[in-house]
Amino acid sequence: MKNIAIIGFGVTGQATLRYFLEQAKNNNVSDSPDGIYKISVFDSKTESDFEDVSKEIDKYKTEGVEFNFEKTDFVEDEFDLIMVSPGVPLNLPVLLRAKEKNIPIKNDITLFIENWRNIGAGKIVGVTGSNGKTTIVNLLYKYLQDSQIDSIMAGNIGNSPLDILGGFKNKTDNESDVIVVLELSSFQLEAFQPEHYLDVCLISNLSSNHLDRYNGNMQKYADAKMNGIDPQKTDVVLCADDDGIKKYVLPKIKNKKVSLISFETAIDQVGQKGIYMDSENDLVSKDSDLTKKVFTRINDRRLLGIHNLYNIAMVYGVLDFLDVDLKNDETIRNFKGLEHRIEFVRELDSVKYINDSKSSSPTATKVAIESLTKEKNIILILGGNDKGMNFEVLIEPVSDFVEKIILLPGDIDKKIIKTLSEIVEIEKVDNLVGAVKLAREIAPKKGFVLLSPAATSFKLYKNYEERGEHFKNLIKGL
Template sequence: MSVIASDRRTLVVGLGATGLSCVRYLSGKDRDLAVADSRAQPPGLQELRDQFPDMPIYLGEFDADTFAGFNELVVSPGISIAEPAIRHAAHQGATIRGDIDLFAEAADAPIIAITGSNGKTTVTSLVGEMAKAAGRKVAVGGNIGTPALELLGKGADLYVLEVSSFQLETTHELNALAATVLNVSDDHMDRYDSKMDYFQAKQRIFNGCKNAIVNLDDALSTPMARDNLRFLCFGFYRVNPETFSTRDDEHGTWITFGFDNLILASELGLMGSHNISNVMAALALGHAAGFPMEVMLQTAREFKGLPHRCEWVRQVAGVDYINDSKGTNVGATAAAIQSLAPDNGKIVLLAGGDGKGADFSPLVEPVRTCCRAAVLFGVDAGRMAEALGDSIAIHREDSLAAAVSRAADIAKAGDRVLLSPACASFDMFRDYMDRGNQFRQLVEGL
């Protein structure tokens, strides 16, 4: 790339898929552009060199003086803006941005934005399917699938984005048509000083928002700033105007809007009561965007969910095996346990991994009331066992294979063996998908 002379010097910090998308996007702008990554061989390095052979690249330990030479840093979500070199550049006057901030500046269609500790990928995917069924030319991506900047310029009339707290840290105004913080539970406590810091990062999704979708069952879902915001709400057993909720009658549990019954929970394609909440959130987001209600409800009937998210694998000797490997934090696992507890049996929980500094104590009550036993593995198995105490029979295993075998021995007909680790996977697996795929293979071998 021939560098265009400019007084706007931009450093893309962090490579990978997001960093590459930033480079591609910014390379067409009037920027003096360079890339930095703390790794010697970051993913996407060869692709960067092939496409931009003249691009300056700084690899290895971040250098504060180098960073201070740029007046704009575009930071990938995997890199904390608390890094000393980034903080030094900010103190020298550099603007700190991210890919979602760049996207919001350039977006040529309305944005629906979803964040939350749990459920955001399911809700994002479901809203995307609702939009397609409604005849919208929708582009779905962000923290899942296609990086946000690569969605631009392809004729979309609606964007549906999953956004993470890391991405929101560097987003000034998203200006979404509709946005939601689905829920907030302890996650990424290895990156944030407190749950409040994590909450405040999530809250940035509402900056410039027109319609705030609020979870009445989680106080941390409510926007702190309310000026010029229309509220649409959802929550269990909170029937009110402008609210998606639930009520029970002789037919079962209904999802409602206002005072009208919409759909029975038993008609949904998704499994577990926490997914009733996800469907309510998706309906609220779609309603704010003007999707026809009947189209949304039919999509909710047909949508079967995503791999590794409360995914039924098979039944063996009367025991259901469920893959919730995407349950990578305490809140997700607690919700899965409570949602999937069988009427005439118990859960045998498979959990453990890298807890990312989280507090495991919120698992105690759902485990005590819903589980027959917990089979723990991974680097934080001991810490989790200590938190659970004597609330349940606990077994420790050195591998997932041994854990599955132990769970099969413990479970009785009518039980469910649930892999929902409450932890990240990187201590033993490539990622949560690798963990879930290995679980599937082990269950198929029983």
């Protein structure tokens, strides 16, 4: 008998449970002679919070799974393995006690990597950073697919890689070439140990985000982002123009294979390998003394904004390490971006409504503001829950381009008012319905209404997708 505790029963916890039940069904249980798991699920939420999966919970109970809602502390000695979801802090008392007793603590990503290595399958690419992860992962995956390269996309984008392991039980020649592209948050990377290294690690940028989890310490946040890097085995892609990368990441990188992305430094003055912009504004790949253009006519693309040009360059940096032919630029040009990220919803009475619900940090909101206009004609809807972030990064773009802020409920309202009220008018509303109603009344002609909350929505919505869908439905109903 192998006893397993799963803390957190969201998307990741449910995928983890499915994985272990499938393993038990197939009697594929290492270190468990009788091939049986005893699984206990713990979550701080009430059972009624999981009404949408109540039928599944009832089914799991008949299969012997024990559910403990409104509870995340238990006797750690009763378990051989503790699985944690990304939102579960690793300083929970039960986890600290388990660590002292060398009881293994893993998450779905580390468990996947262990299994993937054991079956000898293909390379693992990890994409992390404060902003841009999802765009990069989706564009990279699309490029690989369009290049007829077998690949899998999973992680923080909403699906666990454990769900795809069932089809890869035994290595075959074809499976050894499958590339796994993982979007990784700092929370997921916290559980990484040296054996969980990535073959390629891309860190897009670094800004104050989730600092409530790291006691306001940016270096601890950066260190978590670097947890998947092995100095000898990992190829690293970094944006050398990003202040956070320059301050907190580059000084600690000892890897021999590093690709630097820079638009600000002349090619002959930078590192041995990377993607740069030449005097003709073309993207150029450099490897030692060899250079070649990889993306010309940079304005001929659907993915607009300088931030997205950096995202494109970083994708090329990863592809270069994977030895993928860099000639398929039509995939790059035609990629139109992601739902809930600077997403055009509707134009009504000469006002454009933009859904940027995915932006849960001030830096992401800054990018959204600066990508829309060169005039002061934006009605900005923001607000939500604080993650210990610094909102001073919004002072300049708000001053230049925002006519008024509509503030949603949340615990960042005081911080936003303190930081921005002297440069722009701010009006508080009770909910998103009120925000849209007010925005409709005051939006300037040929202007924009931008939902870019710069904060999480944990108390108002399940996730940014639900928040974004609500906004889009409200706009379509005007």
